[in-house]
Amino acid sequence: MATEQTPVTTWQRPTVFYNHTVKWVVYVLTTLFVLWSLVSLLGGVSPQRIVDGMGFGASLVSSMVPPETEATAVNRVIGLVLESIAMAMIATVTGILISIPVAFGAAGNLMPRSVYALNRGIISVSRAVDGLIVAIIAVKAVGIGPLAGIIAISFKTVGFFSKLLAEDIEDVDMGAMEAIEATGASKLQSVLYGIVPQVVPRFIGLTVYRWDINLRASAIVGIVGAGGIGTLLLQAFSRYEYNYVATILLAIILVVLAGELFSAYVRKRVQ
Amino acid sequence: MLEVTNLRKVYPTGDEALKGITTTVDGNEIVSMIGPSGAGKSTFIRCINRLTEPTEGEVTLDGQELTRLSKTDLRKVRRDIGMVFQEYNLVERLSVMENVLSGRLGYVSNWAAFRRNFPQEDVERAFEILETVGLGGMENKRADELSGGQRQRVGIARAVIQEPKILLADEPTSSLDPDTSHAVMDLLTDIAETENIPVLINIHEVPLAVEYADRILGLHNGELVFDGKTTALDDHAKDVIYRGAVPETATQVGATTRSETRATDSTTATATPSTPHRAATGED
Ligand SMILES: Nc1ncnc2c1ncn2[C@@H]1O[C@H](COP(=O)(O)OP(=O)(O)OP(=O)(O)O)[C@@H](O)[C@H]1O
Ligand SMILES: [Mg+2]
Numbered sequence: 001m002a003t004e005q006t007p008v009t010t011w012q013r014p015t016v017f018y019n020h021t022v023k024w025v026v027y028v029l030t031t032l033f034v035l036w037s038l039v040s041l042l043g044g045v046s047p048q049r050i051v052d053g054m055g056f057g058a059s060l061v062s063s064m065v066p067p068e069t070e071a072t073a074v075n076r077v078i079g080l081v082l083e084s085i086a087m088a089m090i091a092t093v094t095g096i097l098i099s100i101p102v103a104f105g106a107a108g109n110l111m112p113r114s115v116y117a118l119n120r121g122i123i124s125v126s127r128a129v130d131g132l133i134v135a136i137i138a139v140k141a142v143g144i145g146p147l148a149g150i151i152a153i154s155f156k157t158v159g160f161f162s163k164l165l166a167e168d169i170e171d172v173d174m175g176a177m178e179a180i181e182a183t184g185a186s187k188l189q190s191v192l193y194g195i196v197p198q199v200v201p202r203f204i205g206l207t208v209y210r211w212d213i214n215l216r217a218s219a220i221v222g223i224v225g226a227g228g229i230g231t232l233l234l235q236a237f238s239r240y241e242y243n244y245v246a247t248i249l250l251a252i253i254l255v256v257l258a259g260e261l262f263s264a265y266v267r268k269r270v271q
Numbered sequence: 272m273l274e275v276t277n278l279r280k281v282y283p284t285g286d287e288a289l290k291g292i293t294t295t296v297d298g299n300e301i302v303s304m305i306g307p308s309g310a311g312k313s314t315f316i317r318c319i320n321r322l323t324e325p326t327e328g329e330v331t332l333d334g335q336e337l338t339r340l341s342k343t344d345l346r347k348v349r350r351d352i353g354m355v356f357q358e359y360n361l362v363e364r365l366s367v368m369e370n371v372l373s374g375r376l377g378y379v380s381n382w383a384a385f386r387r388n389f390p391q392e393d394v395e396r397a398f399e400i401l402e403t404v405g406l407g408g409m410e411n412k413r414a415d416e417l418s419g420g421q422r423q424r425v426g427i428a429r430a431v432i433q434e435p436k437i438l439l440a441d442e443p444t445s446s447l448d449p450d451t452s453h454a455v456m457d458l459l460t461d462i463a464e465t466e467n468i469p470v471l472i473n474i475h476e477v478p479l480a481v482e483y484a485d486r487i488l489g490l491h492n493g494e495l496v497f498d499g500k501t502t503a504l505d506d507h508a509k510d511v512i513y514r515g516a517v518p519e520t521a522t523q524v525g526a527t528t529r530s531e532t533r534a535t536d537s538t539t540a541t542a543t544p545s546t547p548h549r550a551a552t553g554e555d
Contacts (some may be wrong), residue, residue, distance in 0.1 A: 179360035179426070182320055183433055184350030184377030189384040193373055197364045 064246035073244060077232065077251050083146055084218040084228035085255065091150045091218070092211045095157025102158060103165035109174060110191065119162070126159025131217055135226040146227030153217050161210055165203060172198040205267045212263035219252045272297040273319070273437050273469065278328035280314050288314040290493040291328065296437065296469045301460055303480035303501075304473045306490035307513050312473040315490065316439050319471075320352045321345060333436060350377035353430030355440040355459075359422040361414040361429075368410040370425050371397045374432040393432070400428045403465075404458060420451035424458065431462060438462065438470040445475055452476075456483045477509065491515050 017023040068074070105111055105119035135152035142148050177194035185193065222230020229252060236244040273296040280289040288311040296302050304312050317323035319330055321337065330337045337348055353374075361370045375393045376384055383389065401407055404424040409417070414425060423443060430438055440459060444452035456472075460483055463470045474480040480487060480501075487504050489497025489512035496511050497504065510516040 173360075173363070175356065175358055175360035176362040178322060179354065179356055179429070180362075180373050180376060182322055182349060182352070182354045183374050183429065184346045184348075185373070185384070186346060186376075186381065188381050189376045192381065192385050193365075193369075193376060194362055197362055200364070 060242065063242040064249075066243065067246035067250060068241070068243040069247070074247065077229065077248055080222075080229040080232050081219075081251050081255055084222075084230075085215065087146050087149050087153065087218040087221075087228050088211060088214040091153035091157060092207065092214050094150065095154040095210070095214075096161055096207060098154065098158050099161035099165060102162040103169060104191070106162055106166035107169035109170050109172075110195070119166075123159050123163050123166070126155055127163065131156045132221065132224060135221040136224045139225045144225040144227075149218060149221040149226035149228055152221055152226055153214050156217070157210055157214060160213070161206055164206055165199065168199050168202040169195060201270045204270045208263045208266045212259045215259040216256055219256065272331075272333060273471070274329075274331040275315075275319070276329040276331070278315070278318055278330065279326045280311070280318055280323065281326045288493050289318065289325075292490075292495045294488060294495060294498055296471050298469060299463045299467045300469050300485040301463055301483055302469065302471045302486045302488060303484035304471065304488040304490060305475075305477055305480050305512060308475075309492075310490040311493045312490055313441050316354075316441050316471065316473055319439060320349050320354060322354075346377060350433055351436040353433050353435035353438040355423070355426050355430050355438065355443045357442040357445050359419075359426045359446075361422055361425055363413070363415040365414060366410065367401070367406060367412050367414060367417070367425050368394075368397060370414050371401065371410075371428045371432055374429040377433070397428070397432055400431050403461075404428045404431075419447050420454065423447065423451075423455050427455070427458060427462070431466065434466075435468060437468055438466075440470065440472040442473050442475060444479065452479060459483075 012020065015023050017026060102119050102122055105115050106123055108116050111119070131152060134155050135148060138148035138151040138155075142151065172195055176198070177190045180190040180194045181187070218228045218230075220230050222228040222232070223234050225231065229248060233245065233248045233252075236242075236248060275295070276293050278289050278292040279287070281287045292315060304315065306312050314323055318325040319337075325338055328338070332348060332351065335348060337345065340348060362373070365373075369387060372387070372389050372393060375389055378393075379389060398407075398410070401410060404427055406421060406424050406428065409421070414422060417425065423446075426443075438459070443459065444455050447455060456479060459470050459472065462468070472480075472484070481504065484501050487497060487499065487501050488495060489504075489508065491512050492515060496515070497508050499508075507516075
């Protein structure tokens with residue numbers, strides 16, 4: 001009794017961990033793991049190796065100057081950059097078409113538990129595997145070329161796009177949908193009329209954003225043979241044609257920058 | 272005619288929000304349902320068109336029983352029941368016209384709904400109704416550009432274009448200032464007369480209910496403790512509704528006047544020991 005009546009005067013900020021002891025154990029273990037990683041991965045790296053590495057890097061960059069400007073070489077770059085852009089376009093459209101049903105299926109406020117779980121599963125799988133690994137698998141499946149890249153990028157688009165769109169759908173005002181259902185409209189009509197208009201701005205923003213990401217991806221997947229400018233980049237590297245590498249890199253940077261500017265502009269307009 | 276028989280609702284949380292309500296709403300009367308917060312007013316109105324599924328009892332509209340209807344048949348009946356909400360529940364990003372026309376969705380295909388392709392007579396009717404609710408010329412404004420009062424008028428227009436057999440309104444004025452509240456109540460009473468349909472309105476403020484209603488339903492703790500002409504609603508009746516006072520103790524409670532709604536909210540729980548512990552409804 002006596003202890004119960006003593007007013008509590010000490011206070012500690014509540015912790016997200018189970019309790020404060022657990023918190024400290026987690027902190028110590030994390031610190032130890034980081035130290036262990038540093039020692040085991042970089043333990044054999046001498047300062048000399050870093051100095052040498054910087055030297056090699058510098059000479060690599062200087063051997064890239066001037067970039068290759070010979071006409072056929074440049075045309076080949078332009079052709080493959082266009083292929084990358086086309087891949088990004090097709091993959092964005094395909095990925096988003098698949099994402100729409102997945103996103104609505106993964107919206108907990110509209111779907112029963114089982115449908116929700118299934119679609120969240122699809123999203124998790126898509127997000128779990130890295131894009132380049134998907135691209136390697138796609139190349140094995142359908143052979144070298146842009147088709148493999150399109151498949152890989154579409155696949156990654158689904159995870160990203162569905163997840164973010166589903167979250168937006170879960171945030172909508174359900175009152176509007178309820179009112180429309182109360183007029184005797186079907187469930188589908190109520191979603192089309194009451195929910196869709198609420199998520200359109202987000203949908204447009206995400207589309208452009210994902211297209212921008214896909215543009216970068218389409219420049220890279222060529223490294224594993226999945227089409228686009230990346231293929232040429234790898235070839236140039238393996239042949240030590242560093243001037244050509246420079247031209248390709250400049251082309252990629254230019255396209256990605258243009259894509260980013262466009263994407264930023266459009267997203268600003270819809271918000 | 273709306274007939275409700277022995278309507279019960281027990282929420283999954285165990286709250287018994289309605290404990291067997293029986294009443295009838297008919298003709299073109301204005302019926303106001305009053306009662307303290309948590310009495311079950313919203314639950315009652317939502318059980319009628321099954322936005323909330325009743326647990327037990329019957330709801331009959333013009334002879335048709337609703338509680339056992341399939342999804343498809345329920346949709347057909349819902350077309351005959353107009354509903355107005357406290358928070359308007361408009362699609363904010365759509366135009367006034369699209370919001371009004373959404374009241375006709377029960378009659379058009381999914382594809383037409385998606386394309387906003389409504390029959391010409393619906394569009395004409397929408398223009399007429401917008402004029403009646405005082406929003407003539409506003410059809411292309413977006414709902415989120417309107418004031419609260421204007422939004423509620425759109426909400427009412429959406430219900431009226433359904434050509435319903437009854438209009439339900441769940442605290443249609445609670446988000447509005449007094450003047451606008453009166454304008455909205457005027458509009459609802461006009462509609463009852465011109466459309467010749469009954470209007471059932473949940474109201475918080477007793478004076479507003481008394482001013483407009485032909486009949487009052489008093490709900491206390493899930494029970495219908497008053498059902499009669501507005502003129503029969505005396506101080507004692509108000510005590511019963513808001514305090515759950517039984518006839519003997521009613522006199523001791525003494526003079527309570529106009530502002531009971533607020534004053535008695537907090538006392539309700541203690542006045543009636545049977546009041547179940549109330550979870551936050553999160554509704555309003
Ligand atoms: N979705 C729900 N789940 C569980 N309990 C609920 C739910 N909605 C309402 N209740 C409970 O049912 C009872 C009646 O609530 P209701 O919203 O119908 O009251 P009300 O008379 O409309 O109140 P107010 O005047 O505050 O709007 C309350 O005890 C409430 O806690
Ligand atoms: Mg309510």
